Amino acid sequence: MSDIIELLINLGFFAFLLGLGYFVGSAVEKKHLAHLTKREAELKDIAVSNLRTLPPNWTATDARLVAGVCVIATDYFKTIASSLRNLFGGRVRSLETLVERSRRQAVIRMLEEARAAGANVVWNVRIDTMTIGNTKGKPSAVEVLASGTAFRVE
Amino acid sequence: MKLVNTETIPGHPILEVKGLVQGSTVRAKHVGRDIAASFKNLVGGELKGYTELLIESRREATERMIGQARELGANAVVNVRFATSSVTTGAAELYAYGTAVVVS
Numbered sequence: 001m002s003d004i005i006e007l008l009i010n011l012g013f014f015a016f017l018l019g020l021g022y023f024v025g026s027a028v029e030k031k032h033l034a035h036l037t038k039r040e041a042e043l044k045d046i047a048v049s050n051l052r053t054l055p056p057n058w059t060a061t062d063a064r065l066v067a068g069v070c071v072i073a074t075d076y077f078k079t080i081a082s083s084l085r086n087l088f089g090g091r092v093r094s095l096e097t098l099v100e101r102s103r104r105q106a107v108i109r110m111l112e113e114a115r116a117a118g119a120n121v122v123w124n125v126r127i128d129t130m131t132i133g134n135t136k137g138k139p140s141a142v143e144v145l146a147s148g149t150a151f152r153v154e
Numbered sequence: 155m156k157l158v159n160t161e162t163i164p165g166h167p168i169l170e171v172k173g174l175v176q177g178s179t180v181r182a183k184h185v186g187r188d189i190a191a192s193f194k195n196l197v198g199g200e201l202k203g204y205t206e207l208l209i210e211s212r213r214e215a216t217e218r219m220i221g222q223a224r225e226l227g228a229n230a231v232v233n234v235r236f237a238t239s240s241v242t243t244g245a246a247e248l249y250a251y252g253t254a255v256v257v258s
Binding site: 017020021024025028029032052053054058059060061063064065067069070071072073074075076078079098105123124126128130131140141143145147148149151 | 156157158159160161162163164165166191194195196197198199200201204205208209212216234235236237238239240246248
């Protein structure tokens, strides 16, 4: 009897964490995506490219390195959903949005640094991704570093 | 000291190449931050503590790279690249490298 109660408590705790991860996690994600869309629209006038050289007819001044970092954690639901995915294979949509959010946020921070420096062009953008705090081979957080060269082009 | 990640600096032709310069730093996560992060892993969201950690690491690695470039007598570093790796669980390495040059 006590075994069954213990099992139920464990299951209840698991369901609670899963529910918490799902509801709070999706609310956080939705809010963050809306924030990203808004910031991207505000920074739209900065020209961004990963080309290595500027068009020859542009006269650029004030070259400087700019970078942006973002670390985003997975939620409990995503962790469980991705480990279930590992059984069957296929697209892990819940982790795709996580990586996307980190990348967009890091690029936005890089552009904000460029804007603060008075630049209107960011060229040769590089985006590096890694996972930190790996436990048992599962990513618990995605870290993105975006860097580029900011210029002032008249 | 000018830093760019393009191969040339528009308006400042490269006069002399001084060679490869690099800087790296390995930072461990803070226990307090680790505990906060494990709670964040339930609900998701940005790990501000880790973001700050990486900003500090990047600054430190860049400073070390600039120090090397100064020693070589360069006044700019072109083609700067950043690389990151997790050395062990809980520690992150940030590595910055570039080419030290003298520009006009």
